[in-house]
Amino acid sequence: MTEDKQSLNFIEEIIKEDLETGKHEKIVTRFPPHPNGYLHIGHAKAICVSFGLADKYKGITNLRFDDTNPVKESVEYIESIRKDVKWLGFDWENEFFASDYFDQLYKWAIKLIKERKAYVDDSSAEQIALEKGTPTKPGIESKFRNRSVEENLDLFERMKNGEFLDGERVLRAKIDMASPNMHFRDPLMYRIKNVTHHRTGDKWKIYPMYDWAHGQSDSIENVTHSLCSLEFEVHRPLYNWYIEQLNIYPSRQIEFARLNLNYTIMSKRKLISLVEEGHVSGWDDPRMPTISGLRRRGYTPASIRMFCDRVGLAKRNNVIDVALLEYCVREDLNKSAYRRMAVLDPVKLVITNYPERKTELLTGENNPENSEDGDREIPFSREIYVEREDFKEEPQNKKYFRLAPGKNVRLKHAYIVHCEGFKKDEVTGEVTEIHCTYYPDSKSGSDTSGVKAKGTLHWVDANSNAEIEVRQYDRLFKTEQPDVGEEHFTEHLNENSLTVIPAAKAEIALANADDKQGYQFLRLGYFSLDKDSTTDKKVFNGTVGLRDSWGKKNN
RNA sequence: UGUCCGGUGGUGUAAUGGUAACACAUGGGUUUUUGGUACCUUUGUUGAGGGUUCGAGUCCUUCCCGGACAACCA
Numbered sequence: 001m002t003e004d005k006q007s008l009n010f011i012e013e014i015i016k017e018d019l020e021t022g023k024h025e026k027i028v029t030r031f032p033p034h035p036n037g038y039l040h041i042g043h044a045k046a047i048c049v050s051f052g053l054a055d056k057y058k059g060i061t062n063l064r065f066d067d068t069n070p071v072k073e074s075v076e077y078i079e080s081i082r083k084d085v086k087w088l089g090f091d092w093e094n095e096f097f098a099s100d101y102f103d104q105l106y107k108w109a110i111k112l113i114k115e116r117k118a119y120v121d122d123s124s125a126e127q128i129a130l131e132k133g134t135p136t137k138p139g140i141e142s143k144f145r146n147r148s149v150e151e152n153l154d155l156f157e158r159m160k161n162g163e164f165l166d167g168e169r170v171l172r173a174k175i176d177m178a179s180p181n182m183h184f185r186d187p188l189m190y191r192i193k194n195v196t197h198h199r200t201g202d203k204w205k206i207y208p209m210y211d212w213a214h215g216q217s218d219s220i221e222n223v224t225h226s227l228c229s230l231e232f233e234v235h236r237p238l239y240n241w242y243i244e245q246l247n248i249y250p251s252r253q254i255e256f257a258r259l260n261l262n263y264t265i266m267s268k269r270k271l272i273s274l275v276e277e278g279h280v281s282g283w284d285d286p287r288m289p290t291i292s293g294l295r296r297r298g299y300t301p302a303s304i305r306m307f308c309d310r311v312g313l314a315k316r317n318n319v320i321d322v323a324l325l326e327y328c329v330r331e332d333l334n335k336s337a338y339r340r341m342a343v344l345d346p347v348k349l350v351i352t353n354y355p356e357r358k359t360e361l362l363t364g365e366n367n368p369e370n371s372e373d374g375d376r377e378i379p380f381s382r383e384i385y386v387e388r389e390d391f392k393e394e395p396q397n398k399k400y401f402r403l404a405p406g407k408n409v410r411l412k413h414a415y416i417v418h419c420e421g422f423k424k425d426e427v428t429g430e431v432t433e434i435h436c437t438y439y440p441d442s443k444s445g446s447d448t449s450g451v452k453a454k455g456t457l458h459w460v461d462a463n464s465n466a467e468i469e470v471r472q473y474d475r476l477f478k479t480e481q482p483d484v485g486e487e488h489f490t491e492h493l494n495e496n497s498l499t500v501i502p503a504a505k506a507e508i509a510l511a512n513a514d515d516k517q518g519y520q521f522l523r524l525g526y527f528s529l530d531k532d533s534t535t536d537k538k539v540f541n542g543t544v545g546l547r548d549s550w551g552k553k554n555n
Numbered sequence: 556u557g558u559c560c561g562g563u564g565g566u567g568u569a570a571u572g573g574u575a576a577c578a579c580a581u582g583g584g585u586u587u588u589u590g591g592u593a594c595c596u597u598u599g600u601u602g603a604g605g606g607u608u609c610g611a612g613u614c615c616u617u618c619c620c621g622g623a624c625a626a627c628c629a
Binding site: 007009013032033034036066068069071072124125128129132133134135136137138139166167170179180181182183185188190191192193207209210211213214230231232233234235236237255257262268269310311312313314315316317318319320321323324327328330334335339341368369399401402410411412413414416444445447453454455456457458520522523524525546547548549550551 | 556557558560566567569570580587588589590591592622625626627629
């Protein structure tokens, strides 16, 4: 009974049909990053789409670096891209570079020149822009448009050989200056850049433009479905035009809506400026929407893949609620994170009827969702720390279950305590110590006391613990769409996006925390070990808080 | 006053001429030694008009709204 036909998205429909009709035996997709920045969550969607579809339909995916503009590219970016794609859990069939095809592209350009479909233009960038017209006004033809084939060939070769300065000449396709599609108004194919390329060195002084390189690269690789974002929709006729003129393998470009997330930005240019202007500590700042930032924040590959799967695939512009991303990481981490206790804002609690010099080792499971993860030991003694927030002198709310004079609470994995009183600093009004008695027969797992406690608190032993630094993050921007509107996007930055807690108390087991393991600090949220940790002091990044159905209603 | 692409709850995505559904978010509840998890549950949706049809979110048409396109970027 596999009657449940799961609905396919529009690209899956196309692929399915192409496979069924025999148009393709096997699909080939590609992920073509421009190595001029770090990958972000928007790229993650593109990666999941191209790699994911190839996986689903038993095809292959190439990783192709679109390195046609050496001015903006760097090896650092190439390496980060490889790392991020792998980390997300994908593997490419081939690794290519657009620069692998520079020779072929050059030959094809000569072919077009000979067929009078391309020409060298000596006009300045300004002149060309001027003659291009506007979307509503046709352009006019360049005075260099009708040079002889011989002159074009000669000039083009000399362009290649470096006889001219940057910007002095370009090669253009000869199409239609009056076309309603701006990209048909004699698009540039090559421009001169006297710079060293990270892979081809000084071999080339001319570099192909995106439109002239991309479709041909797809075609050379026999890419069947070239999936890209909506903004390239207007490029598709040109993509097809080049392929038709060259009479080469007809790759098909299909566009889908890119991912947008609220409370953040996705523009590479703007992300670069956040890094360069020091608004964040780097590309991998845990507040960044970059893959490396999310990784450092404690997001798992599975959670990001789940997210990309759930946002869907369509052609309409969208803004995804970041709450969905947070949901996905909680969903994943809940199953795998080790539970630990840490107190971020400690206040001392003294159990007055507990023996002074005694320490017990209690047992707590690493993960209640998976008993195979085993247990860890937790020291417990007369003095412990609890969260300042978990004590109230005079609770107002009838449903308050935590510590207050006269109330019982369960200490997780330990005993039920009864609050007898507290000390406070008369000057500041700050509670300095909470006094409790415990019920000796209420020990976790063997409770025979019959005492009831509605609330359960996390705590840390005062004698034996690890001091840790905790970095808590909030959204980087205060507004849902920081790059929409009049103001500069940096004006929407949330100045409270980072809170450092230099000396939190953690249970001793966290002294041996592992950066490959996610942690849940009980009742607080998920945390992961940061690379800034030293052997003396561990640093933890707050990945995401626990869902909190109490805090929201009660401020 | 151009061309192209879109418009379904708050946010996304489905419904492929036949009862508008799913997830997140939101509100309520059950269970609980995490106010977590799990489970149950509430609210709320086809941009507007006209047409075709027994029947329209879906097809046709007019309009409205949103986005993309005028880098020697990709």
